[in-house]
Amino acid sequence: MxxxxxxxxxxxxxxxxxxxxxxxxxxxxxxxxxxxxxxxxxxxxxxxxxxxxxxxxxxxxxxxxxxxxxxxxxxxxxxxxxxxxxxxxxxxxxxxxxxxxxxxxxxxxxxxxxxxxxxxxxxxxxxxxxxxxxxxxxxxxxxxxxxxxxxxxxxxxxxxxxxxxxxxxxxxxxxxxxxxTLTQPPRVTALTGLDAIAHAVESYVSTRRNAISTAFSVAAWRLLAGNLDGVLRNPTDIEARSNMQLGACLAGLAIENAMLGAAHALANPLTTHFGLPHGSAVAILLPHVVRHNGATRGAWYGELLAAGAAIPGMPDSKSAAGGLAAFLESLTRRAGLETRLASMIADRDAIPRLARDAANQWTGKFNPRGMTEDDYRRLYENAW
Ligand SMILES: [Fe+2]
Structure with a gap:
């Protein structure tokens, strides 16, 4: 690299x-x-x-x-x-x-x-x-x-x-x-935590990734994926809170150096047009983006799984994109957030318009696999 x-x-x-x-x-x-x-x-x-x-x-x-x-x-x-x-x-x-x-x-x-x-x-x-x-x-x-x-x-x-x-x-x-962060309602902890995890995952595979940004992404991934369940179970665990805060900060450094990807491009129009909370929109779409990117970047996702091997419930690194996507979905479910778009918005006919908007998002340009408007439409459909 x-x-x-x-x-x-x-x-x-x-x-x-x-x-x-x-x-x-x-x-x-x-x-x-x-x-x-x-x-x-x-x-x-x-x-x-x-x-x-x-x-x-x-x-x-x-x-x-x-x-x-x-x-x-x-x-x-x-x-x-x-x-x-x-x-x-x-x-x-x-x-x-x-x-x-x-x-x-x-x-x-x-x-x-x-x-x-x-x-x-x-x-x-x-x-x-x-x-x-x-x-x-x-x-x-x-x-x-x-x-x-x-x-x-x-x-x-x-x-x-x-x-x-x-x-x-x-x-x-x-x-x-x-x-x-102790005074936060559990839902805010869940929404912001999953957003930060998406920052670690998207920045790790972006087209702008480099030796320094990926070090931040991996450190953030370990801290965040390893502590989200803990802070939700025990909100006053100050060490877990500190780990989450540092993880989010390191993920922020990764973004500053490597940008994000298609999950954020898909999430932004959902917030603009339907008022979905950013963290919820990102959490729903990210697993589908990981599966899509897995066709060419599966090995990188396997590296994230290997880096988190000590975290309970982390799939084997050989399961690559499929394993990571399933892990992210279970994390979202355990955090009490939705995993399907259909439970958040009623208007399925909005998908073509959303896909057009997603294709125009700057952040999508850094996705490791090129995204067409049709790809965005298909990923919304998959998440429905
Ligand atoms: Fe975000």
């Missing part, structure tokens, strides 16, 4: 139970004196926002809070946050929450420090001026946004999801505190 490589760690990763106590110190180290805390209502209600603000204030920082981010953030959320930033004048931004809050923090940073509109930054490397330093604190174990330089922001009018990436938009520090 030689070939060209350009790898740099942009984000310092600090992980440990109650590590959020150190937030103020980390912010000071970055030169912060005025912090804008970007979060959402649920995080405020759980008391996490106040704990974060307290640590920042104890370190001498002035703090303003923007808690209006919503799931799948839009340009409207970013614009509202930007008003807060323009009023307060922060020299540091803290993103506290799931992927949505962290992405919104990045979006606010783009338009606050570089001006213009969110759509001006759609693509890669569009920010000409420096951006404020940021600290990312995930409260789920899922997206890995804390180590990615991309913000996914939807256009509030057209609903198009814009991927806005710039190395300056990467968090300078990712603060992983597993105690923040």
């Amino acid at each position: 030689g070939g060209p490589l350009d790898f740099r760690m942009r984000t310092r990763i600090v992980s440990g139970t109650d590590s959020m106590h150190g937030l103020g110190r980390l912010a000071s180290e970055l030169g912060g004196t005025r912090a804008l805390l970007v979060t959402d209502r649920g995080i405020v209600e759980a008391g996490h926002a106040e704990r974060a603000a307290g640590s920042l204030r104890r370190a001498g920082l002035a703090v303003a809070e923007f808690a209006e981010t919503r799931e799948n953030p839009t340009t409207r959320d970013v614009d509202a946050g930007r008003e807060s930033a323009d009023r307060f004048g922060p020299d540091l931004i803290v993103g506290l929450g799931g992927g949505s809050a962290m992405d919104c923090a990045k979006g606010i940073n783009f338009v606050h420090s570089n001006g213009g509109r969110m759509s001006d930054y759609w693509g890669v490397g569009k920010a000409a001026r420096p951006m404020l330093p940021m600290i990312g604190i995930p409260t789920t174990a899922g997206t890995g946004s804390e180590v990615q330089s991309f913000a996914l922001i939807s256009d509030a009018e057209t609903h198009v999801k814009m991927a806005c990436g710039d190395e300056k938009a990467a968090f300078r520090v990712a603060l992983l505190d597993p105690s923040l």
